[in-house]
Amino acid sequence: MSKRNIWAGILFGIGTMGFIDEIVFHQLLQWHHFYDRSTTEIGIISDGLFGAFAWFATIGGLFLLADLKRRNRFNALRFWGAVVLGAGAFQLYDGLIQHKILRIHQIRYVDNVIIYDLVWNLSAAIMIMIGIIMLRSGNKKDREGEAV
Template identity: 65%
Template sequence: MQKSRSNSNPYPNSTNHDLYSKRNVWSGVLFGIGAVAFMDEAVFHQLLHWHHFYDKSTTNVGLISDGLFHAFSWFATIGGLFMYADLRRRSALYRARWWGGLLLGAGSFQLYDGLIQHKLMRIHQIRYVDNVILYDMIWNILAACLILIGLILVYRTRSSQETGKVYSNVH
């Protein structure tokens, strides 16, 4: 027996939005973490040679740590993309909400890297120069901007259960 179109594709239905609202954010967050971690590793570790993921040992240990970091970023990216594909298949992808999650994930990872890994744990610096504070400020301010824009997008696209409103998100 074939399902009717209305049962198989409840896309504009607010219940569908409520059900998959958080999944849209989490898919974006995972993809954002993975994408920024990948860019960090490719640009700052490999192309510019500014640092390794772990700089408190030999170059070989630094390279191994870069490989593990790269694997982490790859798994986060792929996990986010699998969730994205599932949301599309279910006609439950809300792009603005997903982008909000992406920016939240990207900014959160970057801020974690800049504050925890660079300053608190001191496992590496952005760049080993005398005026590293300038690099740190740019890195962390950019991270805070990404988080702020992501929060705004997530807030503006919150579900009807959270706002008490019912609306359609046809894209």
């Protein structure tokens, strides 16, 4: 059941980071849309599809979480470590693949975008490291519990 804790957390983390990105950067700050290489209308439609993806990921993670709780197999440290890992992985994917390789949008359209890119990608890397540390701690705790 340890993999189910991890998958539940990763899906929930991806969905949560998707919502944060959508609400903060797309809607409130209006720095970009999910797809900025077309008209504003297409950008808004792409934001809607992105929001739907975030919902599906979040709900999928919550269904797995409910199943873990029902089976009494929930490991909080492993789940929350996977949430942080999933959020960081999504953010790093967004910052490297979508922003730089595919260029479907930038974090912000300014002359010196490198500062925004560095903060975005470094914070993603930090989240990934914290998530991995939490997952390892959850694994160690499980091994200690089995030894008792």
